[in-house]
Amino acid sequence: MEPYRIKVIEPIPFPSREERERALTRVHYNLFDLHADEVTIDLLTDSGTGALSAAQLAASMTGDESYAGARSFHRFHAAVQDLTSYPHILPVHQGRAAERVLFSTLLEPGQITISNTHFDTTRANVELAGCEARDLICREAADLDQAHPFKGNIDLAALERTLAGPEAAKVAAVIMTITNNGAAGQPVSMANLTAARQLCDQYDVPFLLDAARFAENAWLVSQREPGQVGREPRDVAKEAFRLADGCVASMKKDGIVHMGGFLGLRDPDLAARCEMLLIATEGFSTYGGLAGRDLDMLALGLTEVTEPSYLGARAEAAAHLADVARAADVAVVEPPGLHAVYLNAGRLLPHLPAEHLPGHALACALYLEGGIRSAELGSLYLGELDEQGNVVKPAPYELVRLALPRRVYTMSHLDHVGRTLERIARQADRVPGYRITDCPPLLRHFKARFEPVHAA
Numbered sequence: 001m002e003p004y005r006i007k008v009i010e011p012i013p014f015p016s017r018e019e020r021e022r023a024l025t026r027v028h029y030n031l032f033d034l035h036a037d038e039v040t041i042d043l044l045t046d047s048g049t050g051a052l053s054a055a056q057l058a059a060s061m062t063g064d065e066s067y068a069g070a071r072s073f074h075r076f077h078a079a080v081q082d083l084t085s086y087p088h089i090l091p092v093h094q095g096r097a098a099e100r101v102l103f104s105t106l107l108e109p110g111q112i113t114i115s116n117t118h119f120d121t122t123r124a125n126v127e128l129a130g131c132e133a134r135d136l137i138c139r140e141a142a143d144l145d146q147a148h149p150f151k152g153n154i155d156l157a158a159l160e161r162t163l164a165g166p167e168a169a170k171v172a173a174v175i176m177t178i179t180n181n182g183a184a185g186q187p188v189s190m191a192n193l194t195a196a197r198q199l200c201d202q203y204d205v206p207f208l209l210d211a212a213r214f215a216e217n218a219w220l221v222s223q224r225e226p227g228q229v230g231r232e233p234r235d236v237a238k239e240a241f242r243l244a245d246g247c248v249a250s251m252k253k254d255g256i257v258h259m260g261g262f263l264g265l266r267d268p269d270l271a272a273r274c275e276m277l278l279i280a281t282e283g284f285s286t287y288g289g290l291a292g293r294d295l296d297m298l299a300l301g302l303t304e305v306t307e308p309s310y311l312g313a314r315a316e317a318a319a320h321l322a323d324v325a326r327a328a329d330v331a332v333v334e335p336p337g338l339h340a341v342y343l344n345a346g347r348l349l350p351h352l353p354a355e356h357l358p359g360h361a362l363a364c365a366l367y368l369e370g371g372i373r374s375a376e377l378g379s380l381y382l383g384e385l386d387e388q389g390n391v392v393k394p395a396p397y398e399l400v401r402l403a404l405p406r407r408v409y410t411m412s413h414l415d416h417v418g419r420t421l422e423r424i425a426r427q428a429d430r431v432p433g434y435r436i437t438d439c440p441p442l443l444r445h446f447k448a449r450f451e452p453v454h455a456a
């Protein structure tokens, strides 16, 4: 069960079916444009959507808003250093700020970064620095149905081939994303991290973590990895940070705060150059774009998030959501991780070809049937589209992500998702596809407009 009880509540809206239909038409079938007032269960993202603890709220009252050297910074610094061991820690307002500060300092145009999978903002910041972001995901990740325990791993053989090959001199860093958000939130094993670290040592390449979900990765290691089972998640997380030369970290995830992040580094020269850019663009080095109270809440979130009772309950919630989906005959990416459950929309809606966006179709159906907001991860997000928004090259899978905000929804909220999926699955062949009517050139999933395609 959840290791907490509810002290503060927020009512959730229950728009009628008619209101939902009107809302979806008004926003041209783009769920990002809905008002929060029109959403009953919001599973769009687990980023910055968690619930604060009483202790975090109390700490926010003792936040120190001094411009420089705030007591809050020192508490934040101690908490991050205890966890990561990095001597240089720079606060930032969110993960992508750490990426921008680090990559525009570390990278030279024409270089390559290698990752198990770059998250989309990580890739964008590598590309903005004039470099190539290359993903080398392990082969097991391609099979959505197989319950391999560590489908987030990097392909070590491919990594070594690249580090030893003709492009070796261009490789500027290896960045391991834990858990692997771009690959259905699957975890990375300690064995994989250790082997990648050894290759980086052998070929003299910096080894970094994208640590947004470091605690969830540590939990899954402590549950699944031979030789690690039963370890304290916090010890596993500490060891992962110790393996790396530094990290970028969005704390809107496993920091359990609404805003925050940090950049951690071992190299003093690189850290000094990053600090200059931080001061110029984010804020002075002891606040980095955050309020003192944010730093205090983050310091506590970093302790609460590695509690085994919290992580265990979160795993149970994800497992339960996967169970209700399977019971409704909707396949999920196996095995479910912690931050989200990924529905296989392509399999549920075989009557919809990729150009009619089955993932987007299921996301719209979830909203119409149950007021549930989710995120498409299929051809709309990952496929190749032409300027009119026609799918030129489909994504390998058509998925819908049901992300789980931390400490926010109860099992009965998740049961509502299950009942909604049952109703959709019973009449799956009647779910219409969609086509894009207006396609912005960049970040299209946020702003594209759609219309339903009804069968002739």
Ligand SMILES: *Cc1c(COP(=O)(O)O)cnc(C)c1O
Pocket (backbone or CB within 6 Å): 047, 094, 095, 096, 097, 119, 121, 122, 177, 181, 210, 212, 250, 251, 252, 253, 261
């Ligand atoms: C969310 C996320 C980021 C970006 O962080 P923001 O706080 O949203 O800027 C980077 N990497 C991963 C793996 C993420 O999940």
